[in-house]
Amino acid sequence: MKTTRTTNGLGSFSRRSFLKAGGASALAATLVPGLMTGTAKAAYSGTLDMLAWDFQPDTIKSLVGEWTAAGNPAVNVAVIPNLGYTPALQTRLRGGDKIDLYYNFAYNSQKFINEGWANKLNGLPGVDDMIADMFESARRRHVNAAGDIISAPYFSAVHMLHHNAKMLADAGLAVPTTLKEIYDASKSLQSKVASPYVAYWVKEFCEEYLHTYLLNEQITAFDDAGQPVFADDPKTVGVFEWWQAMYQEGLAPKSLLTDDPGKLSNEMAQGNAAFYVLHHYFLTSIRSLEGPESANVNMAPAGPSTLQIGEVLQMGQSDSEDERLATWDLMKYYGWKDADGKFKVFNQWAKAAGLAAPYAGFFTDPEVIASFPDYYDLAMLSDTFATKSNVVPARTLPWYPDFQAKVGDIIHALLLGQATPAKTVEDLTAAAKGAQGGKTL
Amino acid sequence: MAAAPDLSGLPPKADRAFGLKLVAPAMIILIVLLALPTVLTVIYSLHDVPASGASFGPFVGIENYQIIFSSPVFWRSAQVTATFAIGFVVLSTLIGLAMAMLLNQRFIGRGLARALLIIPWATPWLVIGILWKWFADGSVGGLNAVLLMLGLTSDYIPFLSDPNTAMPITVLAAVWRQASFAGILLLAGLQTLPEELHEAAQLDGANWWQRLTNITLPWLRPVLITVTVFNVIYAFLQFDVVFAMTQGGPGDTTQVMSILIYRQLFVNTNIGLGSALAVILGVVALVGGLVIVRLFYRKETM
Numbered sequence: 090m091k092t093t094r095t096t097n098g099l100g101s102f103s104r105r106s107f108l109k110a111g112g113a114s115a116l117a118a119t120l121v122p123g124l125m126t127g128t129a130k131a132a133y134s135g136t137l138d139m140l141a142w143d144f145q146p147d148t149i150k151s152l153v154g155e156w157t158a159a160g161n162p163a164v165n166v167a168v169i170p171n172l173g174y175t176p177a178l179q180t181r182l183r184g185g186d187k188i189d190l191y192y193n194f195a196y197n198s199q200k201f202i203n204e205g206w207a208n209k210l211n212g213l214p215g216v217d218d219m220i221a222d223m224f225e226s227a228r229r230r231h232v233n234a235a236g237d238i239i240s241a242p243y244f245s246a247v248h249m250l251h252h253n254a255k256m257l258a259d260a261g262l263a264v265p266t267t268l269k270e271i272y273d274a275s276k277s278l279q280s281k282v283a284s285p286y287v288a289y290w291v292k293e294f295c296e297e298y299l300h301t302y303l304l305n306e307q308i309t310a311f312d313d314a315g316q317p318v319f320a321d322d323p324k325t326v327g328v329f330e331w332w333q334a335m336y337q338e339g340l341a342p343k344s345l346l347t348d349d350p351g352k353l354s355n356e357m358a359q360g361n362a363a364f365y366v367l368h369h370y371f372l373t374s375i376r377s378l379e380g381p382e383s384a385n386v387n388m389a390p391a392g393p394s395t396l397q398i399g400e401v402l403q404m405g406q407s408d409s410e411d412e413r414l415a416t417w418d419l420m421k422y423y424g425w426k427d428a429d430g431k432f433k434v435f436n437q438w439a440k441a442a443g444l445a446a447p448y449a450g451f452f453t454d455p456e457v458i459a460s461f462p463d464y465y466d467l468a469m470l471s472d473t474f475a476t477k478s479n480v481v482p483a484r485t486l487p488w489y490p491d492f493q494a495k496v497g498d499i500i501h502a503l504l505l506g507q508a509t510p511a512k513t514v515e516d517l518t519a520a521a522k523g524a525q526g527g528k529t530l
Numbered sequence: 531m532a533a534a535p536d537l538s539g540l541p542p543k544a545d546r547a548f549g550l551k552l553v554a555p556a557m558i559i560l561i562v563l564l565a566l567p568t569v570l571t572v573i574y575s576l577h578d579v580p581a582s583g584a585s586f587g588p589f590v591g592i593e594n595y596q597i598i599f600s601s602p603v604f605w606r607s608a609q610v611t612a613t614f615a616i617g618f619v620v621l622s623t624l625i626g627l628a629m630a631m632l633l634n635q636r637f638i639g640r641g642l643a644r645a646l647l648i649i650p651w652a653t654p655w656l657v658i659g660i661l662w663k664w665f666a667d668g669s670v671g672g673l674n675a676v677l678l679m680l681g682l683t684s685d686y687i688p689f690l691s692d693p694n695t696a697m698p699i700t701v702l703a704a705v706w707r708q709a710s711f712a713g714i715l716l717l718a719g720l721q722t723l724p725e726e727l728h729e730a731a732q733l734d735g736a737n738w739w740q741r742l743t744n745i746t747l748p749w750l751r752p753v754l755i756t757v758t759v760f761n762v763i764y765a766f767l768q769f770d771v772v773f774a775m776t777q778g779g780p781g782d783t784t785q786v787m788s789i790l791i792y793r794q795l796f797v798n799t800n801i802g803l804g805s806a807l808a809v810i811l812g813v814v815a816l817v818g819g820l821v822i823v824r825l826f827y828r829k830e831t832m
Contacts, residue, residue: 176796183583200799204582292779344668344688346780352669491798501781505693528578528594528803530603530790 133415137164138405140178140191142171145441152434156422162415175490182206188405189416190423195230195401195480198240200487202233207403210238213417219425224474227447229482230399234313239485241424244438245399245447246368247470247478248301248391251375253363255385256281264389268305268331271364275340278363284342285363286335287353290504291346292497297396299496299517300481301366302328305392311483317521320514329503329510336504346501350374358383366391368398369470370443376464388466390477397478399447436460447474491524568812574805581799594806603782603790604807610697611786611811614772615765615818617701618708622761623754625705626712631746633713634720644717650710659774662703666690666775693783696776700784704771708764712757719753720746755826759819766815787811 141149146168153164169177175197181188182204193201201207210216216238220228223242231240250271252264260278265271271286278285288298303310303319306328310319319325335341342348342362354371356362358380365371365386375386402424407413425448427433432454435446439460451457452471461467483489499516502508508516523529540546575594577586598604633644650658665672668688677683689695723746731741747754769788772778778785787807794804 173796176792179581179796179799183581200581204580204799205584206582292777342668342688344691346691347663347688347776348669348691352667356669491800494793494797497777497779498782498785501779505781507781528597528800530598530601530794530803 133162133409133411135162135412135415137162137189137412137416137419138187139164139166139419140181140188141166141168142174142192143168144171148437148441152423152437153419155433156419156427159428161418164419179206182405187408189407189412190419191403191405192243193240193401193403195240195399196484196489196493198230198401198403199233199485200490201403202237202239203487206405207239208406208413210241210404210417210420213414215421216417219421222425222448222450224447224449226397226474226476226478227399227480230397230447230480230485231401233485234482240401240403241420242447243400243402243424244435244444245397245474246370246445247397247473248297248366248395249369249372249388249470249473250391251357251365251367251372251386251388253357253360253382253385254387255382256360256363265364266390266392268302268328268392272331272335272340275335275364279340282361282363284339284361286341286366287345287348287356287362287364288341288366289345289348289350289353290336290341290500291348292501294497295500296493296496297398298332298366299500300396300479300484301391302332304394304396304479304481307394310481311521313482315483315486315488315521315525317518320518325514326510329513332500333503333506333510337506346504354378355380357386369445369465369473372464373443373462376462387464388469390469390473393477395473395478397447397474397480399480432457445470445474449475488524491529492521495520495524571805571808571812574801575809577802579801579805581801583801587802590802594802595810597803598806598810606782607785607787607790610782610784611766611788611814613697614701614704614768614784614786615762617698618704618765618768619758619761621701621705622708622712622765623758625709626757627716627750627754629709629713630716630720633717647710647713647717650707651714653707655704655707655768655770656774658703658707659771662699662706662771663690663775666699666703690776691780693780696780696783700772700775703775704764704768707771708761712761715753715757716750719750723749751826755823758822758826762818762822763815766811766818787814 139153146166149168150166153166157163174192175194178188178191178193182201193207198207202209219241220232220238223231227242227245231242232238250264254264256278257264257274260274260281262274262277265274275285290298300310303325306324308319308322308324308328310317312318336343336345342356345353350367350371351374353362353365353367354374355378357365357375358378360380360382365375369388372386372388376383402420404413404416404420407416422428423434425432432446432448432451435444435448435451436454436457438444439446439457443461443465445451449471452467452474458467484493496517499508499513499520502516503510503513541549573586576589576591578590578593579585579587629647633640633647637643653661664670666674666689668674668686668691671686671689673689674683674686678686687695689699727745727749728741731745736744767788768786769792772784772786773789773792776784778789788811791804791807791811794800794807796804798804
C-alpha cells in the first residue's frame, strides 16, 4: 500500500514522527520483535541472494549467518571489490542476475528504481517506523520527493574537520569553522607545516567536497526540482576562490589531486598536516596509525553545516511476495535493527571502523556508545547528524551520476589554475543542466 | 572419359569442405566472442539504449556520433589518447629493441636477465598501475627518492598531480610492461639471425650502425611489424594503468578515450553513447594498426 506522504517531504515526516512518538511508539516498542521478524520467516523457504562490496566480508557473512540461524532463510552472500562496484552491479543486473538485496551508492538509488533494478519499499511492514526513526536530515536520502521509499541505510557519515588540537593550541589558534578561518589558520601554520590542509581531492571525490564547502557557506546547491541554484548565490564564487587559493598557495599539498585517504590519514598522524576534512570515521584511521601526532587529532564540525553522506541497501526484484517480505526482513535487520530492537549490524560497523547509522537512537544506545573509542565526541557527532548536516537530496536523482562524473574535471581545472572561479560556476551549472537535459560526454 | 582439369586454382571441393570443418570450431568461437559483440556494439551505437538493457531502445541513427564529434571533451580526449599512443608505441618498441639486442649478447647472468624480462609482462596491467602509483608518489615514492639520490632533483615532485608530468609518468608505467613484451618477441627474432651475416659485414668494414640498419633491422622487419601493431592496439585501448594511477586526472590531462568509454558505459550507463565511442576507438586502433603494416611493407617492397 502506498503511503500518503506528501511531495514536499520533510514537514510531513516530522508530523508523522511526532504522531508516532506520541501515540504508537510505546505500543510499537512492545511489538517491535514481532514486527521485525514478520510472517516471512515461516512463509518463504527459498534462499536469498545478497551482494556487497568487500568491506570486512567475513563480518558481513557472519552477521547474515546469525540472521539465518535465528530461523530465517539462508542467504547467499557475494562480495565484490568496492572499486568498480557500480559498473559490476549494473552489468550483473543488466545481464538478468536476480539479487534480492544489495549495497548501493546513494547517488544510484533513484536511477536503479527507474530502471526497474530496485523495488520501492512503500507499504512494507515497519518501513514507516524505520523512516520515522531516522534523523530528519537523513530522510531525503531514502525517501524521494514523491514520497517513495527507495532504500534503507547501510551506513552514514558526516564530513568533519579533523584537526591537530596541539598544533592549534601551540600557535594560539582556535578551531576554525568558516572557510576563511581555515585559510587564515592554515596560513599561520604554514611556517611549521608546509601544507597544513589535506582533503581527498581526487577527481571522483571532488563532488563531495563541492557540497561540503558550499554547505559551509550555507549555500543551497540544488533546489527541490534539481535546478543548480548555487549559480545564483553570490557567495558561490567566493567558495571557489577559497578552494583555488588553498591549492595554488600551497596550503594544501600539490599531490592532493591523486593522494588516497590512507596516505592523508598518515600525514595527520605524522604531524605533516594540521587539518583533514573527510568523513568522521577517518578519525579512527588517524588514531589507529599511532603516529607521533595521532593522539592530538580530534574532530570538529566542518562548518555551520556540512555534507551528510550514506550508502544504502536496495531491494532487487522478487519472484513472490513471500520472497519480498523475507528480503525486507533481512533489510530491516541489516539496515535498521535486529529482532530484539538492537542496532546489531550498525554496532558491528561502529566497532570495526567508526561508521555511524542515521538514527538518533543509535547515538544513545549504551552498546553503541561502548563501541566507539573514547576520542569520539558522540554528542557532537549526533548533533552534526541531527541539525548541522544535509544530504543534498538532488544527489539521489537519476541524472546525478552523470553530473557527479564531471565535477572532478571541472574542479581540477580550477585547482590547477586552468579555470577561474567564475568559469567554474559556469561549467558546473552547464554540467548539471547537461546531465538533466540528456546525453553528454 | 577423363575429367576436365580444374583450372580455377582452388583446391578440390572435398578438400575445401574438409578445411572448413577443421577451422569451424575456431571460427564459431571467434564469431561468438568477437564478431557478435562487435556487431552488437555497432547496433547499440545507433540506438538510445536504455540502461536496463531490456531492448535496443529507439533508433537514433548517427545522433550519438554527432554528440561525440561536437563535444570538446571528445576532442581533448582524442588529443590525450594520441599523445599517449605516440609515446607508448615509440618507447615500447625502441626500449624493447634495445633490451632484445642487449640480451642477445653473451654475458654472465644472461639466462637470469632473460628470465627477468618476463616479469613485467607477467604482471597484470592493473597491478602495474598500482605499483607505479606508489612508485611515483609525491611524498613517499621510490622514484623521487632515486632522483633525489642521483642529484637530478632537489625536492620531491608530485608527478601524478602535475599536469606536466602526469602523462609522461603514465606512459612510462605502461611502457615498462609493454617494452618487455616487445623485447621478448624481438629477442626471439634476433636469435634466428645467422651470426655469419654480422661477421661478414664486420670483415667488410661495416660499423655498428651500418650493421644495425642494413642487417639487424631488415631481418627483424616481420617481428617488428607484429610488435608495432600490438603496441599500437595496446596504446589505443589502454585503460587499467591510467585509471589506477590518475583516474584520467589531474583534470583531463590523462583522460584517454578508454576512460571516457568506461564512464559512459559503466558509470553513466549511456550505452548508446559509450558504444559509439567504442566504435570510434576501435576504428582508430584498426586504422593505426593497418597504417603501420602498410608503412613497413611498403618499405620492404621499395
